[in-house]
């Protein structure tokens with residue numbers, strides 16, 4: 001279980017002569033994520049979603065507060081290993097251009113260590129099949145993949161260490177409409193079959209409603225509302241109502 | 250792959266052949282040169298071309314062809330060594346600054362600013378003034394000046410790479426910084442570093458020859474193209490070929506290097522175009538222009 005306890009984050013302004021105040025991006029955010037759950041984090045551009053995502057992934061440290069996985073700090077790489085993983089937005093830069101699909105998928109296993117090469121080879125093929133691609137893609141370079149294929153490879157790569165939770169930061173936002181839907185479906189099926197849970201960061205309420213059980217709406221680095229997807233129509237805060245109205249229109 | 254693409258471009262293939270041949274001839278100079286380059290033979294002063302001395306003899310009766318061949322060493326080979334040294338330092342600093350950002354970046358870049366705030370030629374002259382003229386001192390001055398410029402340019406190459414999503418993903422996995430730099434940052438930057446370095450090569454060859462022409466570079470009796478031109482100055486109108494020979498060689502080598510650098514860039518682009526955004530492309534061209542202005 002992931003427990004986020006009153007974390008805040010600020011960035012120093014650009015330029016070293018600039019003595020302006022640090023820019024507060026996140027204000028005392030607290031929430032919990034349970035195993036197998038799919039939690040949507042929704043907000044407009046600049047609301048601090050990606051920043052929160054980086055903190056959840058432990059690649060940046062919060063100024064205050066802690067993020068703990070079963071009581072252990074997420075900033076410890078051993079805690080992250082096999083528990084949490086990630087898929088990012090920009091499919092053009094999500095795979096090292098000099099890596100084949102095989103190398104990309106095997107990298108997490110290599111870093112984890114302990115698996116023999118022959119196992120990793122066959123496992124890479126299996127993972128690729130799980131995300132609906134065949135093994136002929138293993139030797140391709142990323143610039144030969146379409147956006148949807150690249151994101152599927154990224155999902156396979158994220159799954160390779162068998163994490164309980166995958167943080168998806170705008171993972172479908174740069175894809176075309178119909179491809180978005182296919183990837184969403186894939187994510188849902190993977191969740192059903194493998195029991196993996198997601199933290200789904202997006203500005204797209206409709207996509208989040210399709211995939212998530214629960215949604216957290218943030219504005220300017222503060223949680224505005226936490227709502228079950230089933231009760232989405234009954235949101236209280238004006239900001240959330242406004243967001244919802246935009247989608248309905 | 251890359252070599253093949255360069256080979257398909259005729260001009261580039263020719264340039265590559267010329268540069269390659271120059272390097273080879275320079276390295277094997279003692280085997281190829283028909284005469285010792287410093288062998289004085291006063292009877293043959295200003296002698297014209299002959300079967301024994303293909304390009305004639307200079308004011309001390311030395312074999313011009315042999316001196317041209319030995320001139321490759323300081324003019325091209327040593328410049329290449331200085332280039333490699335400064336690119337090496339520049340890449341290390343550029344990666345450190347671009348990857349770690351923050352305080353490391355600020356300190357290193359201020360250092361580069363300081364180095365770059367001195368006009369290049371003035372600094373070279375100052376170093377020569379302090380250490381005395383000579384090839385080694387000029388090369389030292391070159392490395393001291395150029396690394397900062399390379400560091401700046403390479404930093405801008407590293408910045409977008411260090412923020413790429415696959416680097417973020419590797420960090421999530423808990424990969425060590427060494428792992429990330431060696432596997433995810435350096436290989437992506439290397440082709441661009443090659444382009445940047447090669448576009449500086451031509452101008453460095455010109456600078457060395459220019460300084461030697463002024464008598465600040467390599468010292469007599471050693472052969473160097475710029476110095477050969479200087480020595481032929483007094484007979485510029487009566488024996489113009491003595492001045493033309495090193496001049497043409499310099500021109501051919503520098504243009505070959507520049508053509509090669511251009512085609513290297515072109516050959517690398519199609520692949521990078523797919524990888525990088527169009528925005529990235531724009532930056533590449535801006536950098537190339539900056540490199541040419543230098």
Ligand SMILES: Nc1ncnc2c1ncn2[C@@H]1O[C@H](COP(=O)(O)OP(=O)(O)OP(=O)(O)O)[C@@H](O)[C@H]1O
Pocket residue numbers: 011012025043044045046047048049050051052203
């Ligand atoms: N490394 C950083 N340094 C300085 N400021 C930053 C940094 N990262 C984010 N910010 C600032 O934090 C704010 C929130 O950024 P963030 O990327 O988290 O927003 P977001 O909700 O993900 O937006 P988008 O939907 O556009 O991705 C922005 O105003 C941004 O300028």
Ligand SMILES: [Mg+2]
Pocket residue numbers: 049050051170
């Ligand atoms: Mg974002």
